[in-house]
Each structure stands twice: as C-alpha cells, then as structure tokens.
Amino acid sequence: MSLVLASDAQKAARDAVTHAAWGSPLSVAQYQEREARLRAHPWSREAMSTWLWVGGDGAVLASCETFRTDSFLRGEDGRYAQGDSYAIASVFTETALRGRGYATRLMDAVALELERVAPRPHAVVLFSDVGAPLYRRSGYVEVPAxxxxxxxxxxxxxxxxxxxxxxxxxxxxxxxxxxxxxxxxxxxxxxxxxxxxxxxxxxxxxxxxxxxxxxxxxxxxxxxxxxxxxxxxxxxxxxxxxxxxxxxxxxxxxxxxxxxxxxxxxxxxxxxxxxxxxxxxxxxxxxxxRDGSLPMLRPLRPGLPPAPEVPFPRALWV
Known part of the structure; x- marks a missing residue:
C-alpha cells in the first residue's frame, strides 16, 4: 500500500463515490459540478491536494484532501513566525472497505508527508464529523466545541x-x-x-x-x-x-x-x-x-501549545 497524489481523473472518480456521504441535497451531477467548481477556485488551485491510499493493485482504499493555511507561532522574543499548517478534509473509505484501518494509515501517511515537504511545518488540523477516537489514533487532539x-x-x-x-x-x-x-x-x-x-x-x-x-x-x-x-x-x-x-x-x-x-x-x-x-x-x-465539525490538531513540530489553547474560527473549516 502507498500514498499517492490523485490525478484529475481520479479526483472526478472519487466525486461519484463520495456523493453518498456529502452530496445531499444535490444530485450526483450537481455534486460533481460543485466539486469541480470548488477545485477551480483560486484558493484550491494554490492550497489544495487530494491524497489516495492505494493497494498493490492500484485500487483506491481511502482518500482525503488537504488545504494549506497560514499559521503563526510566537517565539521567545514575542514575535510571530509564519509557518505552514494544513487542514484535512473529506476523509473517506467506501463502506465495503471499512474496518480495516485504511483511513488511519492514510492519515498517518499524509501527516508524515506534510511534515517532510512543508517548508515551515506547524500543524495539521481537521474537523471531525465522526467524533474524536478515530483520529486520536493518529495523534490528533480535540478541542471542546x-x-x-x-x-x-x-x-x-x-x-x-x-x-x-x-x-x-x-x-x-x-x-x-x-x-x-x-x-x-x-x-x-x-x-x-x-x-x-x-x-x-x-x-x-x-x-x-x-x-x-x-x-x-x-x-x-x-x-x-x-x-x-x-x-x-x-x-x-x-x-x-x-x-x-x-x-x-x-x-x-x-x-x-x-x-x-x-x-x-x-x-x-x-x-x-x-x-x-x-x-x-x-x-x-x-x-x-456542536454537532460535528469537532476541531482536532496534530503538531508537525515540537513547541506548539496544547490543542485546546488554539482558536478555531469558522473560516478555517474545510
């Protein structure tokens, strides 16, 4: 199994699969239009990546998206250093593939890859609609919401x-x-x-x-x-x-x-x-x-404050 960045064709194929989770009240065609338009937005073009966890035969086992967001860490001198944080969204495993740990492996692999490639790594955040336990396994800590x-x-x-x-x-x-x-x-x-x-x-x-x-x-x-x-x-x-x-x-x-x-x-x-x-x-x-959208944070570097001390305005949600 391995982590890969999705091609445009793979992104479109995942849209048809994920409609069942996030498409209502849109039809499949409307949902596909929504996703295409959101990916075409300037922020998405600059900040968004779609990740796939694939098997040895190339089959997609799980998927998610990441969006880079500016973050700021105060140093000992009182000044803020700008860094790179990432919001994870749309974590999805098809029903027939659930219960095998694919989403957890995906989340772990994505965080490690972001830590490796980010020029100024700070943190990964997500907004869970399925509670905290699933993502705690990957080092995320929830914030009361x-x-x-x-x-x-x-x-x-x-x-x-x-x-x-x-x-x-x-x-x-x-x-x-x-x-x-x-x-x-x-x-x-x-x-x-x-x-x-x-x-x-x-x-x-x-x-x-x-x-x-x-x-x-x-x-x-x-x-x-x-x-x-x-x-x-x-x-x-x-x-x-x-x-x-x-x-x-x-x-x-x-x-x-x-x-x-x-x-x-x-x-x-x-x-x-x-x-x-x-x-x-x-x-x-x-x-x-709050019913859903539970903020959770995983540091990509040492020295970050505890997750509950980090503010999460709604504008950060993805």
Missing amino acids: WDWHLDASPEPGGRAVDGGLQETDVARTLGRMRRPGVPFHLWPSASQVDWHLERERIYAELLERPRPQTCGAVVGASTALWTMMARYGELVVLMLDARDASDAQALLGEARRVAHRAGLKRVVWWEEAATAPLLAGVPGAVRAP
Missing part, C-alpha cells in the same frame, strides 16, 4: 451597524481584524474566505435560492464576516471581532436581519475564547454542544 444559535428576525432591535460588507471588501476587512493574542493560531487569507463564499454561490445557483445581501458588517472598530449554508438554512459567522458586548449584539442583530431577508432559519457562530464572554448576554442566543 460549542455553537451559538440565534433565530433569524426581521427587526431584532438594538443598535444599527455602520454598514454591510460585500465580497470585494473581504481583504480589507481581514486587515482590520485583530489577530488572536495567543501563542499559536491559524489565520485565513482573503482567498480562503472567498472559497466559503464560492460555496454559497454554488448552492444558491443549484438550489435556486437568493443569496444574502451582504457577507458581513462593521460597527465602530468591530467586524463580522458571514456566509450562507443553504443546505442547512443557516447564516454562519465565519469571523467575529467584537470589541465589546454592545458591538457584538449590533453585529449579530444585523446578521439576524440578513438571514431573515435571505429566507434562512437562524444565525450560527462558533464559540471562541476571545468572544464567548461578549455573546452570553446577546438576547435570544442559545449555546449548544
């Missing part, structure tokens, strides 16, 4: 925001956001955020539904970026930099209005240590254990 939910509303009240954000504002918006003041963090590029918006564009077209009027908002020095998850009827907050509780309430109130106008059911955001104290007082906000 909570969501906050707010029902969409036409007029939730509270302060108005200073303005909404459009797709052309993403790069400038990321530049004004505060970076986490922690020893180690990952930070998305503008292209990575736009990859989430490309998913929104694709689902809006294929499911024939309206897109949200904005992809974020600003109030004072505070900022939020969001995207529509059409298949779940949610407006998902990708990044939230709220300087105080009043700003957090204003940004989330605007998100509720935007979600309502787009015909969505609710607003959802991932809890982070920096913003959690500001969100508990938002009227109507409900905190719940």
Whole structure:
C-alpha cells in the first residue's frame, strides 16, 4: 500500500463515490459540478491536494484532501513566525472497505508527508464529523466545541451597524481584524474566505435560492464576516471581532436581519475564547454542544501549545 497524489481523473472518480456521504441535497451531477467548481477556485488551485491510499493493485482504499493555511507561532522574543499548517478534509473509505484501518494509515501517511515537504511545518488540523477516537489514533487532539444559535428576525432591535460588507471588501476587512493574542493560531487569507463564499454561490445557483445581501458588517472598530449554508438554512459567522458586548449584539442583530431577508432559519457562530464572554448576554442566543465539525490538531513540530489553547474560527473549516 502507498500514498499517492490523485490525478484529475481520479479526483472526478472519487466525486461519484463520495456523493453518498456529502452530496445531499444535490444530485450526483450537481455534486460533481460543485466539486469541480470548488477545485477551480483560486484558493484550491494554490492550497489544495487530494491524497489516495492505494493497494498493490492500484485500487483506491481511502482518500482525503488537504488545504494549506497560514499559521503563526510566537517565539521567545514575542514575535510571530509564519509557518505552514494544513487542514484535512473529506476523509473517506467506501463502506465495503471499512474496518480495516485504511483511513488511519492514510492519515498517518499524509501527516508524515506534510511534515517532510512543508517548508515551515506547524500543524495539521481537521474537523471531525465522526467524533474524536478515530483520529486520536493518529495523534490528533480535540478541542471542546460549542455553537451559538440565534433565530433569524426581521427587526431584532438594538443598535444599527455602520454598514454591510460585500465580497470585494473581504481583504480589507481581514486587515482590520485583530489577530488572536495567543501563542499559536491559524489565520485565513482573503482567498480562503472567498472559497466559503464560492460555496454559497454554488448552492444558491443549484438550489435556486437568493443569496444574502451582504457577507458581513462593521460597527465602530468591530467586524463580522458571514456566509450562507443553504443546505442547512443557516447564516454562519465565519469571523467575529467584537470589541465589546454592545458591538457584538449590533453585529449579530444585523446578521439576524440578513438571514431573515435571505429566507434562512437562524444565525450560527462558533464559540471562541476571545468572544464567548461578549455573546452570553446577546438576547435570544442559545449555546449548544456542536454537532460535528469537532476541531482536532496534530503538531508537525515540537513547541506548539496544547490543542485546546488554539482558536478555531469558522473560516478555517474545510
């Protein structure tokens, strides 16, 4: 058995197989179109690889994808050194091949290969939908995961925001956001955020539904970026930099209005240590254990802090 990078033909062949896991509510043809468009996105072309674990006869036993993401590790001098981290996605083994350890061998082989080829290796992360035990075998450590939910509303009240954000504002918006003041963090590029918006564009077209009027908002020095998850009827907050509780309430109130106008059911955001104290007082906000997308981290070098100390905004999800 060996690890290989997939060819374009092999990627397309895996799409037909993985539709059963991730394709609903799209048809097979629509799902294949989604995957082709996402792979054609500039961030994917630059950052994405598809890996296959193959048998001696060339048969594919398991597969996954990796996406390179910028990460930053603080040194003893207090300065951050930029490095290379990788998000693993779409780990898949066909039903008839499960229970034989192929996915675990794939994960181990991919991490070793990334450690070997990365010019500035930091970590590998993933967002598990099958719990933690499978990936603990490969050295991944989970991060406690909570969501906050707010029902969409036409007029939730509270302060108005200073303005909404459009797709052309993403790069400038990321530049004004505060970076986490922690020893180690990952930070998305503008292209990575736009990859989430490309998913929104694709689902809006294929499911024939309206897109949200904005992809974020600003109030004072505070900022939020969001995207529509059409298949779940949610407006998902990708990044939230709220300087105080009043700003957090204003940004989330605007998100509720935007979600309502787009015909969505609710607003959802991932809890982070920096913003959690500001969100508990938002009227109507409900905190719940996250169902899936459990962040997990495996270091590629010594000296990284424990996984639970690493922040994971929704923009890092793949």
